Amino acid sequence: MALIVQKYxxxxxxxxxxxxxxxxxxxxxxxxxxxxxxxxxxxSGETNRLLDLATEVTDTPVPRxxxxxxxxxxxxxxxxxxxxxxxxxxxxxxxxxxxxxIRTDNAHNKARIxxxxxxxxxxxxxxxxxxxxxxxxxVDDDGNITTLGRGGSDTTAVALAAALKADECQxxxxxxxxxxxxxxxxPEARRLARITFEEMLEMASLGxxxxxxxxxxxxxxxxxxxxxxxxxxxxxxxxxxxxxxAMEQALISGIAFNRDEAKLTILGVPDRPxxxxxxxxxxxxxxIEVDMIVQNxxxxxxxxxxxxxxxxxxxxxxxxxxxxxARELGAREVSGDTRIVKISLVGVGMRSHAGxxxxxxxxxxxxxxxxxxxSTSEIKISVVVDEKYLELAVRALHExxxxxxxxxx
Amino acid sequence: MALIVQKYxxxxxxxxxxxxxxxxxxxxxxxxxxxxxxxxxxxSGETNRLLDLATEVTDTPVPRxxxxxxxxxxxxxxxxxxxxxxxxxxxxxxxxxxxxxIRTDNAHNKARIxxxxxxxxxxxxxxxxxxxxxxxxxVDDDGNITTLGRGGSDTTAVALAAALKADECQxxxxxxxxxxxxxxxxPEARRLARITFEEMLEMASLGxxxxxxxxxxxxxxxxxxxxxxxxxxxxxxxxxxxxxxAMEQALISGIAFNRDEAKLTILGVPDRPxxxxxxxxxxxxxxIEVDMIVQNxxxxxxxxxxxxxxxxxxxxxxxxxxxxxARELGAREVSGDTRIVKISLVGVGMRSHAGxxxxxxxxxxxxxxxxxxxSTSEIKISVVVDEKYLELAVRALHExxxxxxxxxx
Numbered sequence: 001m002a003l004i005v006q007k008y009x010x011x012x013x014x015x016x017x018x019x020x021x022x023x024x025x026x027x028x029x030x031x032x033x034x035x036x037x038x039x040x041x042x043x044s045g046e047t048n049r050l051l052d053l054a055t056e057v058t059d060t061p062v063p064r065x066x067x068x069x070x071x072x073x074x075x076x077x078x079x080x081x082x083x084x085x086x087x088x089x090x091x092x093x094x095x096x097x098x099x100x101x102i103r104t105d106n107a108h109n110k111a112r113i114x115x116x117x118x119x120x121x122x123x124x125x126x127x128x129x130x131x132x133x134x135x136x137x138x139v140d141d142d143g144n145i146t147t148l149g150r151g152g153s154d155t156t157a158v159a160l161a162a163a164l165k166a167d168e169c170q171x172x173x174x175x176x177x178x179x180x181x182x183x184x185x186x187p188e189a190r191r192l193a194r195i196t197f198e199e200m201l202e203m204a205s206l207g208x209x210x211x212x213x214x215x216x217x218x219x220x221x222x223x224x225x226x227x228x229x230x231x232x233x234x235x236x237x238x239x240x241x242x243x244x245x246a247m248e249q250a251l252i253s254g255i256a257f258n259r260d261e262a263k264l265t266i267l268g269v270p271d272r273p274x275x276x277x278x279x280x281x282x283x284x285x286x287x288i289e290v291d292m293i294v295q296n297x298x299x300x301x302x303x304x305x306x307x308x309x310x311x312x313x314x315x316x317x318x319x320x321x322x323x324x325x326a327r328e329l330g331a332r333e334v335s336g337d338t339r340i341v342k343i344s345l346v347g348v349g350m351r352s353h354a355g356x357x358x359x360x361x362x363x364x365x366x367x368x369x370x371x372x373x374x375s376t377s378e379i380k381i382s383v384v385v386d387e388k389y390l391e392l393a394v395r396a397l398h399e400x401x402x403x404x405x406x407x408x409x
Numbered sequence: 410m411a412l413i414v415q416k417y418x419x420x421x422x423x424x425x426x427x428x429x430x431x432x433x434x435x436x437x438x439x440x441x442x443x444x445x446x447x448x449x450x451x452x453s454g455e456t457n458r459l460l461d462l463a464t465e466v467t468d469t470p471v472p473r474x475x476x477x478x479x480x481x482x483x484x485x486x487x488x489x490x491x492x493x494x495x496x497x498x499x500x501x502x503x504x505x506x507x508x509x510x511i512r513t514d515n516a517h518n519k520a521r522i523x524x525x526x527x528x529x530x531x532x533x534x535x536x537x538x539x540x541x542x543x544x545x546x547x548v549d550d551d552g553n554i555t556t557l558g559r560g561g562s563d564t565t566a567v568a569l570a571a572a573l574k575a576d577e578c579q580x581x582x583x584x585x586x587x588x589x590x591x592x593x594x595x596p597e598a599r600r601l602a603r604i605t606f607e608e609m610l611e612m613a614s615l616g617x618x619x620x621x622x623x624x625x626x627x628x629x630x631x632x633x634x635x636x637x638x639x640x641x642x643x644x645x646x647x648x649x650x651x652x653x654x655a656m657e658q659a660l661i662s663g664i665a666f667n668r669d670e671a672k673l674t675i676l677g678v679p680d681r682p683x684x685x686x687x688x689x690x691x692x693x694x695x696x697i698e699v700d701m702i703v704q705n706x707x708x709x710x711x712x713x714x715x716x717x718x719x720x721x722x723x724x725x726x727x728x729x730x731x732x733x734x735a736r737e738l739g740a741r742e743v744s745g746d747t748r749i750v751k752i753s754l755v756g757v758g759m760r761s762h763a764g765x766x767x768x769x770x771x772x773x774x775x776x777x778x779x780x781x782x783x784s785t786s787e788i789k790i791s792v793v794v795d796e797k798y799l800e801l802a803v804r805a806l807h808e809x810x811x812x813x814x815x816x817x818x
Binding site: 015016017019020050053054056057058059060061062064065066068069071072075076078079080082083084086087092093094096098099143144145 | 473552
């Protein structure tokens with residue numbers, strides 16, 4: 001008998017009918033002999049409805065009161081799901097974040113979970129009940145309601161799984177797992193049976209929006225096996241765990257890409273210590289996040305060239321700042337490009353296998369794709385290429401690394 | 410500087426615009442130097458929306474989960490009103506029933522308040538904040554969310570006023586006070602400046618649906634001055650307090666009437682000890698509430714005639730039961746009438762003034778209104794008459810007792 005924490009998102013509980021379907025799914029796991037704790041989000045559309053109400057009242061809602069307002073969304077769902085379970089003859093009990101002491105700091109709208117009291121839940125499970133917990137919300141030390149921000153329900157599920165020492169945390173969503181790459185770009189893309197936390201973090205941060213980064217890193221930290229499954233179809237989904245010695249890792253787990261970046265370049269900067277800070281300091285001060293950074297010494301040996309990427313929304317502002325800095329530093333030239341994409345190979349197998357980068361570059365060269373930037377980490381190689389090459393490049397790499405094949409497990 | 414508890418119902422907070430208007434009203438009282446605690450209901454329509462959702466999920470929602478669901482209605486309103494107050498520059502803080510420890514028993518859907526912890530609210534008031542509390546809801550000893558049932562927000566306001574030792578509890582509603590009688594029947598009906606708790610209880614239970622009986626009796630028990638005012642108009646409303654020696658009481662405060670009753674009569678019941686119990690026991694056992702009861706010894710001296718009233722909805726069932734009882738007891742005849750109304754004069758002045766009953770009977774006789782039943786209490790005289798005489802009788806009594814005149818205060 002295992003203890004399973006399941007999380008169902010807003011679309012999965014978007015109507016009375018779907019709540020009924022979730023109840024059936026939960027009961028299936030219960031019938032198989034498991035203890036089940038269910039975490040739910042607000043019904044799809046509900047959070048926006050509440051935000052609209054707030055906007056009608058004020059342009060700048062007080063964060064504390066916004067949390068009081070938004071927390072009602074999940075509270076509605078826990079009540080309805082518990083009713084649906086009881087109707088089917090399965091004793092259930094709902095809890096708000098406050099009721100099961102999901103203690104957070106007091107950063108309203110983006111609070112972080114500190115600890116969870118598992119006693120009450122364990123008592124209910126021991127009494128044979130299914131426990132339904134409101135995602136996304138918690139309570140601070142003074143009893144104020146807090147919310148965790150975007151993707152908060154995933155975090156609630158993982159934190160609960162950690163606190164209860166659950167055997168598995170299952171995140172039900174509208175896709176049936178994590179894929180080697182986006183199936184809309186590569187129809188042969190394959191669902192991964194397993195992936196490591198580190199790989200998942202790289203995939204997620206690069207735009208595979210299946211899971212929130214925060215919940216993956218949380219699961220990794222507390223070593224909670226995480227499984228992504230579909231709410232609407234049957235299937236094993238994708239299990240996210242630590243690297244298992246018993247399983248032979250594929251070289252590459254997947255290919256992520258990101259269309260949201262823009263590239264900025266400053267050429268001929270007099271090369272002095274601290275130049276990187278003088279360039280990026282003003283960008284950071286404007287609250288713009290910088291992703292890839294590449295620096296080369298220019299052919300003349302006395303100046304340096306510097307390229308970095310930012311989110312496309314921040315491009316204009318970053319360009320303006322960089323032009324100012326260029327004048328101050330006496331740089332030769334500033335240029336930028338918004339029509340680029342970042343493509344990344346991700347795989348823990350890279351650690352022990354050489355030659356992956358060269359295969360990647362060779363593949364892209366064969367297809368005539370010009371690489372504009374390269375950046376590597378221990379389990380990832382990223383390149384920036386012109387936007388128009390995205391599909392061509394991803395498909396070629398998917399084939400070159402045999403990702404459509406089932407890996408040896 | 411006074412401490413005032415105000416309660417605004419669902420219609421008063423039915424839209425973002427109306428919530429803004431309530432905020433202005435609250436701020437008016439705050440500006441005048443008062444500490445203000447506001448109790449709000451769910452926005453009008455919200456409770457029904459939630460009930461519909463529950464009905465879509467199950468025909469028989471678990472009471473515990475229904476409370477979790479319904480409690481979100483007021484939680485939305487407290488957040489929005491607090492935002493509206495903050496937007497206007499007035500620090501505010503919202504609290505759910507759980508957060509300010511409105512402790513109730515565990516009778517879900519109809520819980521009763523046991524006590525309220527005022528510490529947190531007093532601290533906020535001392536810090537210059539307006540406090541906004543969710544009506545209708547509380548928390549039991551195990552931390553479960555409870556709701557108080559119909560009219561619960563009025564009860565919350567009165568209980569809070571008692572716990573905080575407030576100077577006044579103001580109930581804002583869609584009428585501007587308590588009237589001498591229904592203005593739709595008597596256009597000359599006059600708003601009462603004051604009325605006693607006892608009179609208000611009689612008026613409320615007789616169909617003047619301004620306030621819930623429960624909250625009036627609660628206010629009376631804890632001696633909380635209660636004021637009924639309009640959310641939409643200016644005015645002093647009606648103050649409900651204990652009898653004040655300084656104020657000369659009018660003979661009659663008002664005329665209440667009730668169209669919801671039906672009359673049942675059993676004639677020629679052999680008069681034995683315990684006959685009332687044998688007649689009414691089966692009615693009570695069927696969960697039917699009996700209102701007026703009149704018993705006369707019949708002219709023959711050996712049998713008794715017995716008349717009582719029940720709610721019209723219960724009439725058919727009561728008649729059936731009474732027919733059975735009549736057979737068992739050997740009574741002569743059973744009859745009934747649904748086309749009756751009850752009209753009552755209410756006033757604490759009756760205690761010290763004789764002749765009110767005779768004036769009442771004389772007035773009705775002059776108008777040719779036949780009295781079918783009479784029942785009196787210390788501060789009330791009720792008569793049952795044919796439905797068709799309702800308007801005629803109420804208008805004649807309103808004039809006979811000079812109710813359109815302003816009383817000497």
